[in-house]
Amino acid sequence: MKDETQVKTDVSRRDFLGQASLGVIVLSSVAALAGTLRMAKPSVHYEESRVFKIGKPENFPVGTVTVLEDRQVFIFSDNDGLHAISKVCTHLGCLVAKTSTGFQCPCHGSKFNLEGKVIAGPAPRPLPWFEISQSVDGTLLVDATKEIKSGTIFKV
Ligand code: FES
Known part of the structure; x- marks a missing residue:
C-alpha cells in the first residue's frame, strides 16, 4: 500500500x-x-523641425497677426516688418491666446503684453521671440531654436 x-x-x-x-x-x-x-x-x-518655412512675405499683410497653430507661433506684420512670438506659455506650457492688450494664458492666468513681457500671473519669463530669416527663393523661415531679443523686427 x-x-x-x-x-x-x-x-x-x-x-x-x-x-x-x-x-x-x-x-x-x-x-x-x-x-x-x-x-x-x-x-x-x-519631432518636426523647429526651423520651418512660413511662406512668402505677401502671406503676411501689414497690420495682421497670423496664428500658426501647428507651429505654436504668432507672426506679427506691421509697417516695420515681421516678428514671431511663441504661443507657448513660459509657466507650464499651455498655449496662450491673443487679446487686444497682449496675450493671456487660459491655464493659470498669466498675462503678457504685446511684446510678450509678463504683466501678471505665475509665468517666470516673457514669451520668446524667434528669429525670422529669408531664403534665397524669398521664402520666410522661422527658427524656433533661436530666441532673439524682443523688439527685433525682420525687415522684409
Ligand atoms: S501654463 Fe500659463 S500660466 Fe500656467
Whole structure:
C-alpha cells in the first residue's frame, strides 16, 4: 500500500517539473519574440523641425497677426516688418491666446503684453521671440531654436 502512494507522489512531482519546464520555455519564447518585435520598431521619436518655412512675405499683410497653430507661433506684420512670438506659455506650457492688450494664458492666468513681457500671473519669463530669416527663393523661415531679443523686427 505504501509503495503505491510513493509511486503516485513521484509521478506527480515529475509531471509538475515537466509542466514547469514547459512554462519556462513558453515564457522565454514569448519574451524573446516580444524583444525581437520591439527591435523592429525604432526607438527614435521624430519631432518636426523647429526651423520651418512660413511662406512668402505677401502671406503676411501689414497690420495682421497670423496664428500658426501647428507651429505654436504668432507672426506679427506691421509697417516695420515681421516678428514671431511663441504661443507657448513660459509657466507650464499651455498655449496662450491673443487679446487686444497682449496675450493671456487660459491655464493659470498669466498675462503678457504685446511684446510678450509678463504683466501678471505665475509665468517666470516673457514669451520668446524667434528669429525670422529669408531664403534665397524669398521664402520666410522661422527658427524656433533661436530666441532673439524682443523688439527685433525682420525687415522684409
Ligand atoms: S501654463 Fe500659463 S500660466 Fe500656467
